Amino acid sequence: MSAHADNIPSSRHPLVSYIARWLLTTNHKEIGTLYLCLSFTLFFIAGAFAMIMRLELFAPGIQFTQPDFYNQLVTMHGLIMVFGVVMPGFVGLANWMIPLMIGAPDMALPRLNNFSFWLLPFAFTLLLSTLFMEGGAPNFGWTFYAPLSTTYGPPSTDFFILGVHMMGISSVAGAINIIVTIINLRAPGMTLMRMPLFVWTWLITAFLLIMVMPVLAGVVTMMLTDRHFGTSFFEASGGGDPVLFQHIFWFFGHPEVYIMILPGFGIASQIIPTFARKRLFGYRSMVYATVLIAVLSFVVWGHHMFTTGMPLFGELFFMYATMLIAVPTAVKVFNWVATMWRGSMTFETPMLFAIAFVMMFTIGGLSGLMLALVPADFQYHDTFFVVAHFHYVLYPGAIFGTMAAVYYWLPKWTGHMYDERLGKIHFWVAAFAVNLTFFPMHFSGLAGMPRRIVDYSVQFADFNMMSSIGAGLLGLTQVLFLYIVVKTIRGGQKATAQVWEGAEGLEWTVPSPAPFHTFETPPVIAAEED
Amino acid sequence: MSGTPRYYVPHSSVWPIIGSIALFVTAFGAVNFIQQSTDKVATEGEFGALIFYAGLAMVAFMMFGWFRVVIMESMQGLVSRQLDRSYRMGMVWFIVSEVMFFAAFFGTLFYARVISVPWLAGAGHRLETHLLLWPDFADVWPLFMTPGGEGTQAMGAWGLPLINTMILVTSSLTVTFAHWALKKGRRGALIVWLATTVTLGFTFLTLQVVEYIHAYSELGLSLGSGIYGSTFFMLTGFHGAHVTLGAIMLTVMLLRCIKGHFTPDNHFAFEAASWYWHFVDVVWLFLFTFVYWF
Numbered sequence: 001m002s003a004h005a006d007n008i009p010s011s012r013h014p015l016v017s018y019i020a021r022w023l024l025t026t027n028h029k030e031i032g033t034l035y036l037c038l039s040f041t042l043f044f045i046a047g048a049f050a051m052i053m054r055l056e057l058f059a060p061g062i063q064f065t066q067p068d069f070y071n072q073l074v075t076m077h078g079l080i081m082v083f084g085v086v087m088p089g090f091v092g093l094a095n096w097m098i099p100l101m102i103g104a105p106d107m108a109l110p111r112l113n114n115f116s117f118w119l120l121p122f123a124f125t126l127l128l129s130t131l132f133m134e135g136g137a138p139n140f141g142w143t144f145y146a147p148l149s150t151t152y153g154p155p156s157t158d159f160f161i162l163g164v165h166m167m168g169i170s171s172v173a174g175a176i177n178i179i180v181t182i183i184n185l186r187a188p189g190m191t192l193m194r195m196p197l198f199v200w201t202w203l204i205t206a207f208l209l210i211m212v213m214p215v216l217a218g219v220v221t222m223m224l225t226d227r228h229f230g231t232s233f234f235e236a237s238g239g240g241d242p243v244l245f246q247h248i249f250w251f252f253g254h255p256e257v258y259i260m261i262l263p264g265f266g267i268a269s270q271i272i273p274t275f276a277r278k279r280l281f282g283y284r285s286m287v288y289a290t291v292l293i294a295v296l297s298f299v300v301w302g303h304h305m306f307t308t309g310m311p312l313f314g315e316l317f318f319m320y321a322t323m324l325i326a327v328p329t330a331v332k333v334f335n336w337v338a339t340m341w342r343g344s345m346t347f348e349t350p351m352l353f354a355i356a357f358v359m360m361f362t363i364g365g366l367s368g369l370m371l372a373l374v375p376a377d378f379q380y381h382d383t384f385f386v387v388a389h390f391h392y393v394l395y396p397g398a399i400f401g402t403m404a405a406v407y408y409w410l411p412k413w414t415g416h417m418y419d420e421r422l423g424k425i426h427f428w429v430a431a432f433a434v435n436l437t438f439f440p441m442h443f444s445g446l447a448g449m450p451r452r453i454v455d456y457s458v459q460f461a462d463f464n465m466m467s468s469i470g471a472g473l474l475g476l477t478q479v480l481f482l483y484i485v486v487k488t489i490r491g492g493q494k495a496t497a498q499v500w501e502g503a504e505g506l507e508w509t510v511p512s513p514a515p516f517h518t519f520e521t522p523p524v525i526a527a528e529e530d
Numbered sequence: 531m532s533g534t535p536r537y538y539v540p541h542s543s544v545w546p547i548i549g550s551i552a553l554f555v556t557a558f559g560a561v562n563f564i565q566q567s568t569d570k571v572a573t574e575g576e577f578g579a580l581i582f583y584a585g586l587a588m589v590a591f592m593m594f595g596w597f598r599v600v601i602m603e604s605m606q607g608l609v610s611r612q613l614d615r616s617y618r619m620g621m622v623w624f625i626v627s628e629v630m631f632f633a634a635f636f637g638t639l640f641y642a643r644v645i646s647v648p649w650l651a652g653a654g655h656r657l658e659t660h661l662l663l664w665p666d667f668a669d670v671w672p673l674f675m676t677p678g679g680e681g682t683q684a685m686g687a688w689g690l691p692l693i694n695t696m697i698l699v700t701s702s703l704t705v706t707f708a709h710w711a712l713k714k715g716r717r718g719a720l721i722v723w724l725a726t727t728v729t730l731g732f733t734f735l736t737l738q739v740v741e742y743i744h745a746y747s748e749l750g751l752s753l754g755s756g757i758y759g760s761t762f763f764m765l766t767g768f769h770g771a772h773v774t775l776g777a778i779m780l781t782v783m784l785l786r787c788i789k790g791h792f793t794p795d796n797h798f799a800f801e802a803a804s805w806y807w808h809f810v811d812v813v814w815l816f817l818f819t820f821v822y823w824f
C-alpha cells in the first residue's frame with residue numbers, strides 16, 4: 001500500500017512532472033532535500049548581506065552603504081540566517097535522518113510535512129520582497145524591539161510580520177510531525193533510551209519549537225495591532241511598556257537559540273563515536289543534560305535584558321539561572337572529549353568539523369558565561385563582544401554542525417563519496433577564516449565598539465580589517481562547499497552501505513543511496529546489553 | 531478498525547501546496563488590506579480586501595479538499611491503529627501550541643497589571659516616569675484612565691459574561707454526552723446532544739457580539755482605550771475566533787454524524803473536535819477569571 005511519486009500521468013511534459021514531483025511530494029527524503037536546498041540557497045543570500053556589511057566595515061567611515069540600508073542588511077542577515085538557514089537546515093536533516101535512524105517508513109504525517117516545507121519559500125519571498133519596497137526593508141535588527149518596529153518601523157514591517165506568521169506555522173507543523181514520528185513510529189525494540197542522540201536532541205528541539213513559536217506569533221500580532229489598531233501593548237502612555245516586548249521576545253528568543261544548537265549537539269554525538277570507534281561516553285547523562293538545558297532555557301531570558309533596568313532580584317535570578325545552564329552544557333563537552341579519549345581516531349572531514357564544533361562552541365559558551373555576569377554585561381551589552389559570542393556558538397556551532405552532518409550523511413544520500421581532499425581544504429580554510437572573522441570581534445567589543453552601527457571610531461580599524469578579510473575568505477570557502485556538494489551529487493566513488501568503518505545505527509544498514517522507500521516493514525532491533 | 535497493518539504513506543498530494551499558496555495569498559492580502567484601511571498606507575487602492583478574502587476562500591477550499599481525502603482514506607480502512615495514534619498525538623500537540631499562543635497574551639495581561647501599570651503610577655524605583663511625565667496617573671484596574679488620558683468604563687463580570695460562562699460550560703458537558711452516546715452507538719442521542727452543543731456555541735458567539743457592541747457604543751471601551759482595552763479585546767477576540775473555529779468543526783462533525791460516518795470505535799475526528807472544544811472552554815474560564823472578574 002505504499003505510495004509512489006510516479007502516479008502522475010506520464011503523458012505530461014517531463015519538466016511538468018519533474019516540477020509536480022517536487023511540489024507534491026510526501027516523501028521524507030525528498031522533503032529533506034528540499035529543506036536542505038532552501039537552507040543552502042538562503043545561506044548564500046544572507047551571506048551576501050554579510051559580505052556587504054563587512055565590506056562597509058573594512059575601514060572606518062561610510063563607504064558603500066547608507067546608514068539606513070546598513071540597518072536593513074543587519075536585520076535581513078540575522079532574520080534569514082536564523083529562520084531561513086539554521087532552522088530549515090536542521091529540519092532538513094531531521095526529515096532525512098530521523099525515519100532512517102528509528103526504522104520508520106516515513107514521517108508520521110507526510111502531507112503535513114509537505115505543507116511545512118512549502119510554506120517557507122513563500123514566507124521568505126514575502127520577507128525578501130521588503131527590500132524592494134518603498135521605505136525599505138525592516139531596519140530594526142533581527143530582535144525587532146518596540147518601539148523601533150512599532151512606532152518607527154517602515155511600512156514593510158507588516159509584510160515581515162505576516163512572513164513571521166507563515167514561518168511560525170511551518171515550524172510548529174514541522175515540530176509536531178517530528179515529535180509524533182519519534183514517539184509513535186519507532187521500530188519495535190527501539191526504546192527511548194536506545195534512540196540515537198540526534199533523534200533525542202530533535203525530540204527536545206521540537207518540543208521547544210511547539211512551546212515558543214506560538215509566543216513569537218503572539219508578540220508579532222501585538223506589534224501589528226499596536227501599529228494599526230491603536231492598542232498600547234508596547235506604549236507607555238496607554239499603560240503598556242516597550243520593555244514588555246523584550247520580555248516576550250526573549251521568552252521566545254532564548255529557547256530559540258537552543259533550538260539552533262541542540263540538533264548540533266546531536267550531530268556531534270553521532271559523528272564523534274563513529275570516528276573515535278568507541279561508544280558515546282555517558283549516553284544517559286547526554287540525554288538528561290539535553291532535557292535539563294531545555295527546561296532551564298525557559299527561565300533565563302532576562303540575561304538579554306540586564307541593562308533595561310530590571311529590579312535587582314530579577315538581575316540576580318537571571319544571572320544564576322543562566323550560569324546554571326553552563327553545567328549541563330559542560331557535561332556534554334566533557335562527554336565528547338571523554339568519547340575521544342583513547343579512541344582509535346581518524347580525521348575525515350565530518351570528524352574535523354565535529355571536533356571544531358566542540359572546541360569553538362566551547363569558546364562561545366565561555367564568552368556566554370562572561371555575558372551572564374550582570375556587572376560585566378553592563379559593559380559588554382550591545383557591543384561587538386555579544387556579536388562575537390553568538391557567532392561562535394552559531395557559526396562553528398550550528399553551521400559547522402550542519403556541515404559536519406552533510407559530509408557525514410552525504411554518501412548515504414547520494415551514494416557517492418565526497419572528495420576527501422577538497423573536504424579537508426574546505427574545513428581548514430573555513431576553520432581559519434571563522435576565527436579570523438570572529439575572534440577579533442571579542443577585542444573590538446571589549447574596547448567598546450557598539451554593534452549594528454555603520455561606522456566606527458578609528459581605534460577599532462585594525463580589528464575590523466581582520467574581521468573583514470576573514471569574512472571574505474569564509475564566504476569564498478562556502479562556494480567551495482557548494483562545488484563539493486554538487487560534485488558529489490553528480491558522481492564519485494561508490495559508497496558502501498556502512499560508509500564509515502566505525503558507523504553504527506539503522507541508517508547504515510540500508511543501501512547507499514538510500515532507496516526511495518525504506519523500512520516499509522519495520523526492522524527489529526535486537527536487544528543489546530547496555 | 532482492523533485496517534492495514536502497515537503504516538499508510540499517502541500518495542503525493544496537491545492539497546498542501548494549495549494550502550501554502552492560499553496562506554501566501556491571505557498574508558499578502560491581509561497586509562494590503564490592513565494598510566489600506568488604516569492610517570499607515572504603503573499601497574494605493576483597495577485591492578487588499580479582495581485578495582485577502584480570496585485567500586481565505588482558498589484556505590477553506592484547501593481544508594475541504596484535504597479533509598475529504600483523509601475522510602475517504604479512513605472510510606476505506608487505510609487508517610491503522612498506529613496512524614490513528616499519530617493523528618491523536620498531532621492534535622494534542624497542536625492544542626499545546628494554541629495554549630502557548632494564549633499564554634503570550636495572558637502574560638501580557640499579568641505584566642500590565644502587576645508590573646507596568648504600578649510602575650507608571652510610581653511604585654518601586656520607577657518614580658521619575660511618574661513624576662515627570664504623568665503625575666496624575668493612578669494605579670487602578672480596570673484602567674479607567676490611561677497615563678495619556680484616554681478614558682473608558684470597565685466591562686462588568688456578572689451580566690453577559692456570566693451567562694456566557696454558563697453557556698460554554700454547559701456546552702462542554704453536552705459534547706461529552708454526545709461522545710458517550712456515540713460510544714454506545716445511540717445515534718439519536720448523539721445528534722441531539724451535538725446539535726445542542728453547536729447551538730450553544732453559536733449562542734455564545736452572538737452574545738459576544740452583543741457585548742462588543744455594548745463595549746464600543748456605551749462603555750467607550752475599545753482597542754484604543756489603553757492596555758485594559760488592548761488586553762480585553764485581544765484575549766476575548768482571539769478566544770472568540772477560536773470558538774468560531776471550534777463551532778465550525780463541531781458543525782462539520784454534526785453533518786458527518788447525520789451522514790453516519792462514525793462508528794462507536796472509529797471516530798477520531800469527532801474526538802479531536804471535542805478536545806478542541808474543551809480547550810476553548812478552559813481558556814474561557816481563565817478569561818472570565820482574570821479579564822472580567824478580578
Ligand code: HEM
Binds near residue numbers: 329390
Ligand atoms: C553556555 C551557554 C550560553 C550562555 C551562558 C549565554 C549567555 C548569553 C548572554 C548573557 C547574552 C546576552 C548578551 C547581551 O546582549 O548583553 C547572550 C546573547 C546571545 N546568545 Fe548566548 N549564551 C549561551 C549559549 C548560546 C547558544 C548555544 C546560542 C545559539 C546557538 C547563543 C546565542 C546567542 C545570541 C544569538 C545572542 C544575541 C542575541 C542578540 O542580542 O541579538 N548563546 N548569550
Ligand SMILES: [Cu+2]
Binds near residue numbers: 253300301
Ligand atoms: Cu539567551
